[in-house]
Amino acid sequence: xxxxxxxxxxxxxxxxxxxxxxFEKGTANKVRPAFFTKAEDIDKLIYNEACIHNIAxxxxxxxxxxxxxxxxxxxxxxxxxxxxxxxxxxxxxxKIHIIGITHEGKCAxxxxxxxxEEFSKTQPKGxxxxxxxxxxxxxxxxxxxxxxxWVEAFSPCIKCYACRASCPMCYCxxxxxxxxxxxxxxxxxxxxxxxxxxxxxxxxxAGRCINCGECNxxxxxxxPLNILSYMLSDFxxxxxxxxxxxxxVFTSALSAYTVVxxxxxxx
Amino acid sequence: xxxxGVFICHxxxxxxxxxxxxxxxxxxxxxxxxxxxxxxxxxxxxxGQSLVVNAIKEHKLTGIVVxxxxxxxxxxxxxxxCAEAGLNPYLCEMANIREHCSWVHEKGDRTDQKAIDVxxxxxxxxxxxxxxxxxxxxxxKTALVIGGGVAGIQAALDIANAGHKVxxxxxxxxxxxxxxxxxxxxxxxxxxxxxxxxxxxxxxxNPNITLYTYAEVESVExxxxxxxxxxxxxxxxxxxxxxxxxxxxxxxxxxxxxxxEFELGMGNRPAIYVPFPQAxxxxxxxxxxxxxxxxxxxxxxxxxxxxxxAIRFDQEDEIIEVAVGAISICTGFDVxxxxxxxxxxxxxxxxxxDGLQFERMASASGPTLGAIRRPxxxxxxxxxxxxxxxGSRDPAKGxxxxxxxxxMYTAKHAILYKHKVHDGTAYIFYMDIRAAGKNxxxxxxxxxxxxxxxxxxxxxxxIYERDGKLIVIGTDTLMNHETVxxxxxxxxxxTAGVANQGAEELAQKLHVSYDQHRFFSEAHPKLKPVxxxxxxxxxxxxCQSPKDIPESVAAASGVAGKISCLFSSSxxxxxxxxxxxxxxxxxxxxxxxxxxxxQPVCPYNAIEKEDIKDRAGNLIKxxxxxNPGLCQGCGTCVAICKSKSIDIDGYTNQQMYSEVDAxxxx
Numbered sequence: 001x002x003x004x005x006x007x008x009x010x011x012x013x014x015x016x017x018x019x020x021x022x023f024e025k026g027t028a029n030k031v032r033p034a035f036f037t038k039a040e041d042i043d044k045l046i047y048n049e050a051c052i053h054n055i056a057x058x059x060x061x062x063x064x065x066x067x068x069x070x071x072x073x074x075x076x077x078x079x080x081x082x083x084x085x086x087x088x089x090x091x092x093x094x095k096i097h098i099i100g101i102t103h104e105g106k107c108a109x110x111x112x113x114x115x116x117e118e119f120s121k122t123q124p125k126g127x128x129x130x131x132x133x134x135x136x137x138x139x140x141x142x143x144x145x146x147x148x149x150w151v152e153a154f155s156p157c158i159k160c161y162a163c164r165a166s167c168p169m170c171y172c173x174x175x176x177x178x179x180x181x182x183x184x185x186x187x188x189x190x191x192x193x194x195x196x197x198x199x200x201x202x203x204x205x206a207g208r209c210i211n212c213g214e215c216n217x218x219x220x221x222x223x224p225l226n227i228l229s230y231m232l233s234d235f236x237x238x239x240x241x242x243x244x245x246x247x248x249v250f251t252s253a254l255s256a257y258t259v260v261x262x263x264x265x266x267x
Numbered sequence: 268x269x270x271x272g273v274f275i276c277h278x279x280x281x282x283x284x285x286x287x288x289x290x291x292x293x294x295x296x297x298x299x300x301x302x303x304x305x306x307x308x309x310x311x312x313x314x315g316q317s318l319v320v321n322a323i324k325e326h327k328l329t330g331i332v333v334x335x336x337x338x339x340x341x342x343x344x345x346x347x348x349c350a351e352a353g354l355n356p357y358l359c360e361m362a363n364i365r366e367h368c369s370w371v372h373e374k375g376d377r378t379d380q381k382a383i384d385v386x387x388x389x390x391x392x393x394x395x396x397x398x399x400x401x402x403x404x405x406x407x408k409t410a411l412v413i414g415g416g417v418a419g420i421q422a423a424l425d426i427a428n429a430g431h432k433v434x435x436x437x438x439x440x441x442x443x444x445x446x447x448x449x450x451x452x453x454x455x456x457x458x459x460x461x462x463x464x465x466x467x468x469x470x471x472x473n474p475n476i477t478l479y480t481y482a483e484v485e486s487v488e489x490x491x492x493x494x495x496x497x498x499x500x501x502x503x504x505x506x507x508x509x510x511x512x513x514x515x516x517x518x519x520x521x522x523x524x525x526x527x528e529f530e531l532g533m534g535n536r537p538a539i540y541v542p543f544p545q546a547x548x549x550x551x552x553x554x555x556x557x558x559x560x561x562x563x564x565x566x567x568x569x570x571x572x573x574x575x576x577a578i579r580f581d582q583e584d585e586i587i588e589v590a591v592g593a594i595s596i597c598t599g600f601d602v603x604x605x606x607x608x609x610x611x612x613x614x615x616x617x618x619x620x621d622g623l624q625f626e627r628m629a630s631a632s633g634p635t636l637g638a639i640r641r642p643x644x645x646x647x648x649x650x651x652x653x654x655x656x657x658g659s660r661d662p663a664k665g666x667x668x669x670x671x672x673x674x675m676y677t678a679k680h681a682i683l684y685k686h687k688v689h690d691g692t693a694y695i696f697y698m699d700i701r702a703a704g705k706n707x708x709x710x711x712x713x714x715x716x717x718x719x720x721x722x723x724x725x726x727x728x729x730i731y732e733r734d735g736k737l738i739v740i741g742t743d744t745l746m747n748h749e750t751v752x753x754x755x756x757x758x759x760x761x762t763a764g765v766a767n768q769g770a771e772e773l774a775q776k777l778h779v780s781y782d783q784h785r786f787f788s789e790a791h792p793k794l795k796p797v798x799x800x801x802x803x804x805x806x807x808x809x810c811q812s813p814k815d816i817p818e819s820v821a822a823a824s825g826v827a828g829k830i831s832c833l834f835s836s837s838x839x840x841x842x843x844x845x846x847x848x849x850x851x852x853x854x855x856x857x858x859x860x861x862x863x864x865x866q867p868v869c870p871y872n873a874i875e876k877e878d879i880k881d882r883a884g885n886l887i888k889x890x891x892x893x894n895p896g897l898c899q900g901c902g903t904c905v906a907i908c909k910s911k912s913i914d915i916d917g918y919t920n921q922q923m924y925s926e927v928d929a930x931x932x933x
Contacts, residue, residue, distance in 0.1 A: 088862040088863070088864065089861055089862055089863050089889065090860070090861070090862065171860060172860050172909055173855050173858055173860060173910070174855075174858040174910055174912075175910070176909065176910060176911050181921060182920055182921050182924035182925075182928075184911070184920075204909045250867070252864050254864075254907065255864045255865070255867045255907055256867045257775075257867070257868075
């Protein structure tokens with residue numbers, strides 16, 4: 001912990017960065033994401049097992065966008081997000097200083113993107129046992145059963161869009177759901193309108209989702225959206241040998257074509 | 268307020284026999300925004316077009332829907348009529364009630380209803396059409412011909428003789444293709460080499476043609492009129508400018524036992540070689556896989572004997588970039604080898620050969636100098652069996668199509684055999700004799716009547732070896748399905764013609780479509796037989812489907828005609844139906860997030876990066892920018908864009924949505 005603080009303090013003191021993104025103590029023994037702009041404030045910077053939010057999300061917010069340099073305390077999920085954001089031309093390496101934190105909570109020092117790629121490959125994705133059980137349950141279903149399962153799972157959705165707001169990959173200024181000329185996705189949260197919204201989001205994330213699970217964590221009605229994305233990622237890995245969040249340069253499975261793509265569906 | 272005109276065409280009786288045109292017109296007149304509706308017998312005729320022109324003027328129409336045939340047929344006609352009446356041509360839409368209604372449905376209320384729905388959709392669309400201006404792009408008057416077989420040679424010579432530049436790329440060390448391997452050609456039995464080699468020399472000598480042999484297309488970018496092609500010129504290890512073709516190197520090369528590809532393995536060649544004596548260009552190449560120097564680092568005997576000092580062991584592949592306006596694919600075909608057939612011994616019997624190998628054997632310049640000999644012991648075969656349709660027309664083998672050329676060349680083989688082995692007997696197992704073509708049937712009759720070819724209508728189930736003979740077990744379907752057993756000295760399989768090696772990769776480089784057999788697909792099987800679906804890229808010869816020489820040559824001349832038309836003016840007019848990235852007010856400037864996921868999906872490399880800067884020159888945002896000269900309006904970027912920031916003029920999201928909406932809410 002002291003090592004993280006030391007790095008953050010130095011970066012701010014030397015004006016290499018203007019903002020450090022991390023966590024501070026919140027109310028009621030909780031933690032909350034915080035922006036540190038002064039070296040003396042770094043005392044308040046904390047990191048513990050409660051700091052699970054994917055704060056890469058804030059890299060696209062104004063405070064970070066306007067700063068010349070940004071440091072970020074980066075758990076494996078955050079590192080994968082950063083690499084994917086870079087692959088999609090949303091951030092540049094010169095600006096981002098990654099203070100790596102391993103899945104065991106140890107400081108891994110400052111990572112450049114190359115080191116971050118190596119780091120990402122060695123860190124496990126945090127899939128909980130109950131997630132694994134649910135995936136197995138869904139995989140055992142027929143296609144019709146799966147569709148019914150998801151229609152049912154989406155039915156409590158109130159379209160608060162917390163999933164979108166917490167997702168580091170949902171960075172579009174104008175989301176498709178807000179397009180009203182024409183209105184592709186219905187605004188009201190009815191049964192199939194909910195399906196349309198979540199299907200669209202799942203398709204937009206296919207091959208891009210880094211599986212941080214933030215969508216599920218932020219969902220007030222507990223829809224297992226992370227499972228949907230996880231299964232899609234798995235499918236993309238299987239079909240196109242491509243995995244999001246491991247490369248800082250472009251590797252989008254849905255955009256890129258290579259001659260080794262199986263394309264079995266048209267043969 | 269929209270004032271839309273609806274024009275319902277009867278198409279003679281093509282539409283009116285099935286669809287109640289006056290009724291459709293009547294209903295359409297009541298659609299919101301429709302100011303005028305009429306039906307007429309032939310809308311595309313002169314009086315029909317006048318009807319459209321006058322209605323636009325008289326009723327001050329702001330857009331028209333012509334409800335008739337496919338837009339591929341008459342959209343240009345009615346766009347011209349619009350322009351004549353002073354209306355922007357892109358305010359014209361076609362509602363296809365012929366191919367989509369009358370030709371595919373029975374007469375009845377539901378058919379009428381569908382026609383009405385189709386018109387309603389297009390009325391809703393045309394209300395949202397914008398006036399658009401055509402785009403002009405320059406044309407580079409150079410053609411690329413890929414493949415130097417007979418089709419490529421014909422295309423290149425015709426284009427060059429029309430006064431345009433041609434770049435020809437050939438994968439092998441010499442042009443000539445399969446035709447240069449043939450002995451004699453049906454139905455006239457003139458020597459293949461005698462008619463082809465002068466054409467090959469013409470290619471080499473024509474000042475308009477630049478020939479790259481031992482070269483392959485590396486990549487293709489751009490679009491009709493403006494392709495940028497990278498050609499990989501493989502290292503021949505010879506300085507072509509110095510080599511005088513004396514052939515000393517090939518005679519001195521100590522490697523003599525390399526199977527000769529041109530002779531299909533029936534002869535040998537050295538490591539430094541020209542494929543055949545009449546090769547164009549007459550410059551040898553070093554086969555680096557088999558050359559002693561490249562393998563062991565020692566030898567260089569060819570270099571020692573080369574008088575003009577043309578050997579270059581350190582030569583590297585060269586990438587040549589050329590700008591061309593049109594591309595002709597003439598990459599030809601390949602034939603299945605005998606090892607494709609388990610029932611005929613997986614190619615393990617030496618005396619079972621394929622048709623192309625027989626051609627080499629019968630050729631005066633072939634490995635046996637024209638004598639028919641068993642490959643196993645060199646004896647003259649007295650009984651020879653030809654098996655037609657070996658692989659072709661056999662769904663079990665995955666080749667359900669007819670290879671087309673085999674009936675004719677098998678008849679030719681039987682004739683040639685009889686001319687060379689007077690006391691021999693040729694048996695031909697066949698399914699049908701397909702000899703449609705000028706003088707073709709006469710030719711097969713000649714094989715039967717004059718040269719005593721024994722035609723047996725039936726297939727061969729197996730061939731095996733017994734005491735140095737090949738036992739051919741077949742059936743004779745015209746003789747009560749009796750089993751036929753022939754003790755043959757040699758068997759020739761007329762193996763199926765298949766797509767050439769690398770056809771799929773080439774199609775992907777060129778962005779042209781191909782069928783399930785990896786033959787390239789034409790744009791329309793009847794009306795656009797030499798065009799591909801990609802503008803400016805054409806097809807000739809057997810790369811499209813198995814073809815004989817006259818057909819390949821005719822197709823090649825067709826391509827040359829098409830390309831000459833394309834090159835007849837210095838500018839191309841293109842439809843302005845292209846994609847664009849939206850623009851909105853500051854501080855966002857565009858809903859585009861600059862993720863550039865659209866960039867790799869664009870088949871035309873039309874998507875570039877555009878930087879939005881403030882007055883001080885600081886970067887605010889990077890956006891996708893679609894180059895209107897390159898965009899072909901395919902819409903792939905629209906589909907991939909997550910934020911729906913890209914739209915296509917003429918096919919906007921709003922237009923498509925309105926069409927669907929009109930259909931669902933009718």
